[in-house]
Amino acid sequence: MQNLKYPKGAVLWFTGLSGAGKTTLAQSVSSELILRRYNPYILDGDELRRGLSADLGFTEDDRIEHNRRVAEVAKLMAGAGVIVIVALISPYRRDRSRARNIITEGGHPFFEIFVNTPLAICESRDVKGHYKRARANQITDFTGIHSPYEEPLFPDLAVHPEKESITESTSLILKAIFPSLPPR
């Protein structure tokens, strides 16, 4: 139930491989938005899996459902005037497109931002050790190893954290979203 007396929100949907830098960039963009007196909130895929989607696994069906729930929550939060920053692998084009539909039908701007770090780099960093465990088959259904990551064909923006500094990627994102952000 949208509160029409309050400024509308928006959804920035960061998609990319595990370890691509989605969360780091989300935090950086969030900080910049706070400085501009927006109210950003990061919906982190890993965190949501411990709460809202605690009943789901990593099969294709479960990923689809996880994606759908995150989109529904982002829509609700945008309705409360929040600039929602979703940091979610969201490997399937179909699901990201569905998220866009859910959010734009809710009346909110949606930006698909592709955090385009190549698999080889994500895997060589392997901050959380996920890739190592995936290669050893201690984790199954891992995106990029056992299951596909479908790169966005027409993202609203692509950033390349392996070639750009965090500041540079952040600036690109702000530049891309600002013309369409609701005024404060």
Added chain:
Amino acid sequence: MQNLKYPKGAVLWFTGLSGAGKTTLAQSVSSELILRRYNPYILDGDELRRGLSADLGFTEDDRIEHNRRVAEVAKLMAGAGVIVIVALISPYRRDRSRARNIITEGGHPFFEIFVNTPLAICESRDVKGHYKRARANQITDFTGIHSPYEEPLFPDLAVHPEKESITESTSLILKAIFPSLPPR
């Protein structure tokens, strides 16, 4: 991921039978909070069933899951500084208690507000025609008719819309929540 630079939110959980007046009161409280420069947002059970919980029905298991999701979403929104007003039949004590745990463990104030309109009155009003259809068994699993409503034993507040005006119930709610609401 809580944004610590932004004021914290809270959750007002309105429980009661279908037709008890939860949504009406939620809207009234919401308006008063806007006047006080808070950012309220109504999470309406019926509306969420068309989105986030579109995959769920009305069996006991599905109600439990619906309840859980609403609590998780309310927690996230409260983390974004929203005063979340949940209007949800939420018939089971166990589920409301679970909602309280999810939200307070997230670090947010939680108020269980019992909208205590007797079944006979809800049924005689029957604004949406649900009771009539439930008595004719055209709707099954309807709370109060086929499945129980467990009244709160220790709600933070109970209001009685059949004896009080909307303004009176609203005042009682504001009085109850204000000492604990985060400052603006």
